[in-house]
Amino acid sequence: MERFLLKRAIVLVVTLTLVSFLAFLVPWLGDTDPARAIIRSRVADLALDSAAVEALRIRLGLDQPLLHQFFAWLGRVFQGDLGLSFTSRLPVADQILRAIGVSATLALSALLLALAIALPVGTLAAVHQGRRFDGIVTFIAQGFVSIPEYWLAPVLVLLFAVELGWLPSAGWSGFETLILPAAVLCLRPLAYFSQVMRASMIDVLHANYILAARSRGLGLAGALVRHGLRNGIQPVLTVFALWLAGLLGGSVVVEVIFAIPGMGRLIYSAVINNDMPMLQGSIICIVGLAIIINTAADVLYGVLNPTVTVSGDAR
Amino acid sequence: MLTGSALWRLNDPFNFRDAITKNLEEGHAPMIIRRPVSGRVAILGAAGLLSLGLLQGPGQADGHLHLVATDAFPPQAGWAMETDDAYILARAGCVESLTRRTADGALEPALAESWTRHSPTEWDFTIRQGVTFSDGTPFDATVAAEALNRMLSATAPPRAFAPKRIASVSAVDDMTVRIESVNPSVLTPMRVSSPNTGFLAPAAFAGDAVDPVGHCIGPFDIVEHVPQQALMLKRHDAYWGGPAQLESGEMRFIPEGSGRATQLRTGEAHVSARLPVTEVLGLQSEADVVVQTVAQARTNSLYLNNQKAPLDNMAVRQAIQSAIDSAAIAQAIYEGSAQAAVGPFGPNDPWAPEDAMAVSQDVERARALIAESGVDAESLNLVLYAYVERAELPDLAAVIQAQLGAIGINVELKVANYGALEPDLLSGEFDMLVLSRGYLSDVADPIGFLTADYTCEGGYNLSRFCDPDIDAMVDQASSAESEAERYALYKDIARELQSRAVTVFLVHQQGSDGHRSNVANYAVHPDGHYLFTKDLALN
Numbered sequence: 001m002e003r004f005l006l007k008r009a010i011v012l013v014v015t016l017t018l019v020s021f022l023a024f025l026v027p028w029l030g031d032t033d034p035a036r037a038i039i040r041s042r043v044a045d046l047a048l049d050s051a052a053v054e055a056l057r058i059r060l061g062l063d064q065p066l067l068h069q070f071f072a073w074l075g076r077v078f079q080g081d082l083g084l085s086f087t088s089r090l091p092v093a094d095q096i097l098r099a100i101g102v103s104a105t106l107a108l109s110a111l112l113l114a115l116a117i118a119l120p121v122g123t124l125a126a127v128h129q130g131r132r133f134d135g136i137v138t139f140i141a142q143g144f145v146s147i148p149e150y151w152l153a154p155v156l157v158l159l160f161a162v163e164l165g166w167l168p169s170a171g172w173s174g175f176e177t178l179i180l181p182a183a184v185l186c187l188r189p190l191a192y193f194s195q196v197m198r199a200s201m202i203d204v205l206h207a208n209y210i211l212a213a214r215s216r217g218l219g220l221a222g223a224l225v226r227h228g229l230r231n232g233i234q235p236v237l238t239v240f241a242l243w244l245a246g247l248l249g250g251s252v253v254v255e256v257i258f259a260i261p262g263m264g265r266l267i268y269s270a271v272i273n274n275d276m277p278m279l280q281g282s283i284i285c286i287v288g289l290a291i292i293i294n295t296a297a298d299v300l301y302g303v304l305n306p307t308v309t310v311s312g313d314a315r
Numbered sequence: 316m317l318t319g320s321a322l323w324r325l326n327d328p329f330n331f332r333d334a335i336t337k338n339l340e341e342g343h344a345p346m347i348i349r350r351p352v353s354g355r356v357a358i359l360g361a362a363g364l365l366s367l368g369l370l371q372g373p374g375q376a377d378g379h380l381h382l383v384a385t386d387a388f389p390p391q392a393g394w395a396m397e398t399d400d401a402y403i404l405a406r407a408g409c410v411e412s413l414t415r416r417t418a419d420g421a422l423e424p425a426l427a428e429s430w431t432r433h434s435p436t437e438w439d440f441t442i443r444q445g446v447t448f449s450d451g452t453p454f455d456a457t458v459a460a461e462a463l464n465r466m467l468s469a470t471a472p473p474r475a476f477a478p479k480r481i482a483s484v485s486a487v488d489d490m491t492v493r494i495e496s497v498n499p500s501v502l503t504p505m506r507v508s509s510p511n512t513g514f515l516a517p518a519a520f521a522g523d524a525v526d527p528v529g530h531c532i533g534p535f536d537i538v539e540h541v542p543q544q545a546l547m548l549k550r551h552d553a554y555w556g557g558p559a560q561l562e563s564g565e566m567r568f569i570p571e572g573s574g575r576a577t578q579l580r581t582g583e584a585h586v587s588a589r590l591p592v593t594e595v596l597g598l599q600s601e602a603d604v605v606v607q608t609v610a611q612a613r614t615n616s617l618y619l620n621n622q623k624a625p626l627d628n629m630a631v632r633q634a635i636q637s638a639i640d641s642a643a644i645a646q647a648i649y650e651g652s653a654q655a656a657v658g659p660f661g662p663n664d665p666w667a668p669e670d671a672m673a674v675s676q677d678v679e680r681a682r683a684l685i686a687e688s689g690v691d692a693e694s695l696n697l698v699l700y701a702y703v704e705r706a707e708l709p710d711l712a713a714v715i716q717a718q719l720g721a722i723g724i725n726v727e728l729k730v731a732n733y734g735a736l737e738p739d740l741l742s743g744e745f746d747m748l749v750l751s752r753g754y755l756s757d758v759a760d761p762i763g764f765l766t767a768d769y770t771c772e773g774g775y776n777l778s779r780f781c782d783p784d785i786d787a788m789v790d791q792a793s794s795a796e797s798e799a800e801r802y803a804l805y806k807d808i809a810r811e812l813q814s815r816a817v818t819v820f821l822v823h824q825q826g827s828d829g830h831r832s833n834v835a836n837y838a839v840h841p842d843g844h845y846l847f848t849k850d851l852a853l854n
Contacts, residue, residue: 042391170577
């Protein structure tokens with residue numbers, strides 16, 4: 001276990017360094033002048049004063065060689081300082097913390113909702129493999145995967161906010177503002193979770209330990225609850241972890257439509273505004289969390305299934 | 316057959332719509348009616364999430380005179396007053412400047428009760444007596460001078476109040492501020508109407524970051540800023556102009572235009588600003604919604620590189636001007652929410668020529684002009700730039716491409732974000748550009764725009780247009796003492812730009828805000844300076 005965690009820690013540091021360098025390069029890849037982009041993000045005026053542009057370039061150190069800028073930033077990061085946003089001149093860490101809290105709430109709500117539906121539905125589909133219920137579940141799952149968020153979100157807003165007036169159309173001000181975005185975000189993971197659960201439970205249903213449990217007089221439901229679920233859920237956990245890591249920074253469409261101040265919108269704005277410290281800090285945070293979440297999932301996998309060690313060696 | 320109302324009853328068994336309408340009619344804050352059955356689930360869920368410390372937001376106040384307005388842009392620049400964040404503070408009724416520009420363009424006293432010219436370059440502003448910030452700090456000449464000098468020393472000072480134009484600011488006595496311009500100028504009082512020159516209490520600048528909460532001078536005070544979400548406002552009872560009619564308010568930031576329209580439609584917001592063109596027609600048909608549209612000081616134009624062949628040939632430029640049907644563009648691209656341009660300035664501006672008319676499309680004349688120009692037909696291959704930050708501009712460019720194709724000009728489109736196009740634009744390595752340009756971006760006078768865009772040394776002379784006669788007229792206007800003389804010069808310049816097709820002016824843009832019918836005294840400000848005003852009220 002220690003070796004595994006050490007390896008993951010090394011992967012974390014190397015990956016974060018590489019990714020942050022790539023993120024650092026993004027503003028320099030196009031033709032856009034970062035100093036002009038930064039001023040424009042603060043003042044909606046196309047005609048900029050060249051003297052002000054040069055003054056800002058010097059003040060932010062954008063006139064220094066790229067590698068110098070990168071290593072200066074990296075040095076500060078190792079001291080725990082993500083710096084100030086180029087746009088707001090406020091600490092990057094504060095803004096990321098706030099946004100990651102919002103995104104985590106949204107992602108966890110969507111995924112837990114998906115999980116709560118997918119586990120029983122996937123199990124039932126496995127039990128009824130090849131029958132009408134299984135077919136319906138598979139059909140609906142395929143439908144959910146195909147529905148784009150940018151279409152579903154306005155439809156739900158139209159129905160539940162405009163027509164019925166039951167829910168707010170946008171914002172992030174309480175539980176009711178969470179319902180529609182979580183519903184939109186949960187559909188695709190719900191489809192994946194239910195199909196993975198179904199496939200996993202089909203294997204479980206044919207496993208010898210289920211046969212043994214039933215031969216001891218345990219009913220199908222009892223055998224599944226006591227022995228099957230624990231094994232059947234493991235692949236779903238892996239997929240859950242991947243989705244969680246993905247949604248933390250990847251729900252831009254939903255965040256924009258519902259005006260949610262999460263990581264997706266933060267990163268999107270940072271790219272538009274050439275806000276390098278914000279972009280780098282955000283990406284470090286997202287990638288770091290992704291690695292940590294996947295490591296946690298692997299550890300949990302080992303806990304749920306003692307026949308698997310976290311180093312991957314079968315006992 | 317079910318009527319619409321009957322259908323609605325089926326969909327609304329709990330009469331939620333009536334409840335919402337009644338709530339709004341009574342002047343309560345828009346609120347969401349929830350089904351009772353979901354209440355416990357909602358409370359449990361919210362309690363769980365709140366216990367994680369993850370949910371945060373503006374909440375919902377429901378006091379009697381509480382108004383919710385949605386606006387497009389959340390503050391991005393840490394409330395730096397030299398940035399557009401100052402406009403948000405002005406719109407929220409938090410900051411005010413020495414002078415104020417009314418909706419019809421007149422300049423009126425605000426925090427300065429009067430102003431006089433002390434010398435050709437110096438203006439004295441007399442501060443209004445008895446003005447205090449919401450934290451109790453008195454507003455006097457020292458506070459004003461300190462704030463304005465802070466603006467001058469900013470890394471990127473605002474165009475309205477930059478050291479290029481303003482030499483110094485000083486407190487002559489307790490209640491008099493003297494502002495000295497670099498050159499003799501009658502525009503100084505206009506410069507101090509800009510929200511960038513608005514005032515927050517000195518305590519707002521005490522920390523590392525600017526904090527406007529509790530430090531306002533306008534009719535409203537900010538009690539809470541929920542980042543990226545909202546400003547919560549309450550009436551500033553000690554406001555010099557008397558207490559505002561509303562008790563409290565919320566300025567909610569919804570960047571997506573259709574989201575703002577939806578909030579107005581559902582009654583979640585009383586006012587929604589900057590409505591997208593695509594939503595205006597739909598909202599106009601809503602019974603409880605009023606849409607106000609005003610002309611903006613903004614013209615969308617086809618900028619031509621006047622120094623690059625074949626566009627250095629006036630006949631070619633005039634041919635392009637004649638080939639384009641700006642009236643059709645106003646209808647097709649802007650769905651009637653824009654006007655065919657009559658020149659650089661809108662027809663209602665006092666500095667627009669009285670005889671200004673949109674150039675009508677005349678393809679035959681355009682072809683004749685091309686023939687007269689003597690330009691080789693093979694050289695009529697032009698690249699047209701359009702940027703994506705304004706969603707309609709690429710469509711506009713595509714229409715121009717088609718219309719110029721009709722007179723034999725082969726146009727290739729280059730569409731990208733503005734930042735990617737900018738190096739070519741600034742270096743003159745382009746042919747044509749579709750540009751949306753405000754002509755009152757710094758002061759309520761087009762001098763800044765004309766100087767930047769159409770003088771030989773202009774800082775934003777993308778057209779690469781240089782005519783000493785026009786330079787002389789701009790110089791004369793900038794030092795003209797009388798408004799009449801200045802405006803006459805602007806009219807002459809506008810005629811010249813139009814007749815020589817220096818730029819092909821396409822459409823004058825309009826802006827639309829919407830409000831519920833129970834909102835009173837709401838007026839769209841053409842410059843977008845004010846939203847929460849003292850007189851804004853709920854019936």
